[in-house]
Amino acid sequence: MEKRGITRREFVKAGLLTAAAASLGAGVFKPTGLWAATPTIKGPIKLGYQAIMSGALAGYGEFHKMGVQMAVDELNADKGIAGAKVEVEFRDSTLKADEAIKNARYFVDSWGADFLGGIDSSGQALALAPVMAELDRILMVTHAATEKLTEQQVFKNGIKQVFRICTPTYQDGNAAAFVAKDLPAKTWATISPKYEYGYTCWNMFKETLGKLKKDASFTAESWAPFGTTDFRPHINTIMDAAPDGLYSTEWAGELITLVKQANQAGLFQKIKHVMFPVGAAMDALEGLGQEMPENIWISGRYFFLYPADNKNRAWVAAFKSRWNHFPAYVSETGYSTLFALKKAIEATGSKDTAKVIQALEGMEIDTPAGKRVFRKEDHQAMYDVPWGLTKTDAAYPFKVMGKQVMVRAKECFNRPPFEGAGTKPPF
């Protein structure tokens, strides 16, 4: 009796499973479209874009979307890309590597994406690189900054499908050291995120500054775990060490919290030279408003007032009137991604991956952030972003860069082959 019961139950379960599996095969997941493999430009050009859209950093996803959507609408209002309409689909990357891989596979194999873009976390970018080689689609990274992506995955492992349009950790670590060498500060300390990004930037800063300024010393480190809401113990560590300068790669909400709490503790009165490599990010500037102190060194992957040329000014104005926001750096990198792809596709007359890779390598393009060149060896976009001192400007409800210092990308970005003498600044 018991045995029969089991048999019947198994029957139903297995039947359900079969039905579900069948629907999975036939209905939900359509086989990839035929045109996805066609070499000439027919039908729409599809961009699958993933960014963080849930949790504490969800605001970044919104900024990504604003930039990308604007570019798509501009292109489609004109002639699209080489006459083809541009389509974009967004997905939440959730910051987890496995989700990013699933999204990429969905975009390419199920939705039929020709190109991929986005990616906020370094771990995701590194994990995606081999998948891009397998899927043979170009991924334009617009936020993740790890230098390992371009140095190891692209240059060393030869994964040609990956490009990066934003500045990497060189801007946060090396360029900061070039600015720091001219400051009177000799002892430096850090409060930085307790993950690879934080460690890498601080090490780069120490190494480069150590070479540029022999008497610089590094006296304290305090590593704040992801999601820190109370920086007071970290601030205590730094104030006890009493360094001349503070370097911090905290970003997004945590940077806002850090600055507010450091204000309350009077840290900025005690430590005169403070550097925030991601301090020029729009969310931090807007979030802090007048609470951002004066004369703090800030930078980012794009700052909306640089370059002060007509192209950028017009773009910022258009962005502001459409979204009622100033563009964040991820808005700019997302926007420029589409125009970089447009230029490459139109140059080669095809959306074929290998041809577009060839066209992108060494390609020069004018973007709101200024002139970008995709370095052939590691596919890193070379462009300049200034470092600047915060100051009040009556035109804006938040602090902007006053005095600016420009460290050129070619001066501060590591150079291929990335190993041995002469590959790391100063050159």
Add this chain to the structure above:
Amino acid sequence: MRRYALPILACLLLAVLVLVGILGSRFTVYITMRVMILAIFALGYNLLLGRTGLLSFGHAAFYAGGSYGAALFFIHVHRHPVLCIAAGIVLAIVLSVIIGFFCVRHTEIYFAMLTLAFGMMVFSLIWNLREITGGDDGLVGIARAPISLWLISIPLAKPAHYYFLVLAFFLISVGLVYAIRQSPLGLILSGIRENDKRIEFAGISLKNYRLAAFVISGGFAGLAGALGTFLNSNTTPFSAHWTHSAEPVLVSLIGGIQTFLGPVAGSLIYIVLREIIERFTQNWMLWFGIILLIIIMGFRGGIVGSIAATLGFKSRPAAQNEGLPA
């Protein structure tokens, strides 16, 4: 006719899975692999939850153990995928013996909290031992080398090839879990769930049997972790996070913890449902939460259990409120 129903259905299921491997598009194959890997994780886990009545919130640690064990073996010792997977399972079992030794002293909420604490310790270790684990970047480039057996070499690089390795491990796991459930060990475990005092009076050491269930489920978690590592060619510390520990609980409950195939059905529903929701909205959490609510409120024995009950199949009353920590 009924006598043949189970074998026939097993063959049918196998045929569908084989057909997916041969005919399915690359994405279908990939998603099916994810379903099978999660199902292995949940099937093993449900030996602990459904059979023994212990709610663990730390099994992601063993998944991560399998994942990092396989990846580290790949990097430092040998690239043979089966050896790597074996290494992953061994590491997961070692971890589960150590952690289980402490955890089985408690039951109910205290057990859940202990496993949560140990699981988060493993997460923290992986996050911080950067030299070994790669920190938050994880280990990347864990490629699928061919399986070499003397003269023959089976390539795994393509998803469609790797699919059959995952399928093989999935079938082995289903068979093993079925066998364990039917074995004297399995019967004693469900005896512990129903009435632990009676079992103790029978002269059986509760702790040892609980530990056995804990370690077996840890081993399956390790297998799932190792397979997941080769699926995505990387490891990530989030695989040890408590939110990942919630996944096997979730899918077991969705499918029905008192049914043998509940975790498998739950894994299918969990992954496919989320995939479908994400096609319509980026607010997938909202819709997934609402559907979860409906499942909990409307299908208390899980989907499989409820459907079986509705169709008039015999379903044990224990499915709902007995023997589990209430």
Add this chain to the structure above:
Amino acid sequence: MLQSIVHVCLAGLSIGMFIWLVASGLTLIFGVLKVLNFAHGTFYMLGAYLCYWILGRMGENFWLGLIIGPLVVCAVGFVIERFFLRHVYHLALPYQLLLTFAFVLIFDDAVKILWGAGSLGSPSVPGLSGSISILGRNFPTYSLFIIAVGPFVAIAMWAFLEKTWWGKIIRASSSDRDMAAALGARVPALFTAVFVIGTWLGALGGGLAVPYVGLLTPGMGEAIIIDAFVVAVIGGLGSLKGAFFGALIIGLLSSFGTRFIPTFDMFLTFILMAAVLLWRPQGFFGEAK
């Protein structure tokens, strides 16, 4: 050195009191309902957002927001208990956890839809936004206020539970549901009331967090819920006194740990949590069974 130690202590106290405010509601609910409420972090988040939203509408009055905001969240708590949780009390532990987890997912996205995905900056609190100098280093007035609010809430809860009729009934039903029912207490109504009070405490913690953390983000409840769990366990599940001192221990541990170990993180707190569970499962201050 003295300056440093005093400030590390003060920071630890304010961190601890913060976790206490959140953990108190969690502990109260667990003590009576025996439900481990994952959604407690969600109440914290909702409290923060509603407080922020109301004060924006009511002339930037922080105190008004702090009073009304948590009351609105109480209505959410009432609905969750009355129409959902009540129907799964008789089910196994995992169902209750999963139910509360479903609400975490729903409200995380709901907040994103209602208030936007980006982080929101918080207003300052009149009179409490500055800082005062203690031994030559500034300490925020608001943190001192939190250090005072924590014990105040603890004493108020103690007085309520020990000195009022309602409190006695709650304590009675937390130790023996059936007995309380037999003595004429309306246990279902009581459970709803306790859940709503717990919700209020969580939302109050969120409202008070607004000026402290300095911004609001969707998903802000997730970080705090694990801290609150740890504290609730260390204090002995269900013990309010334990949770109070547990929160102090965790606050001071994290402050001293961060100050003296540059790479300090949650690892030590989880070791502490496991050790307590293994050797004193009733918690530091719980009564032995």
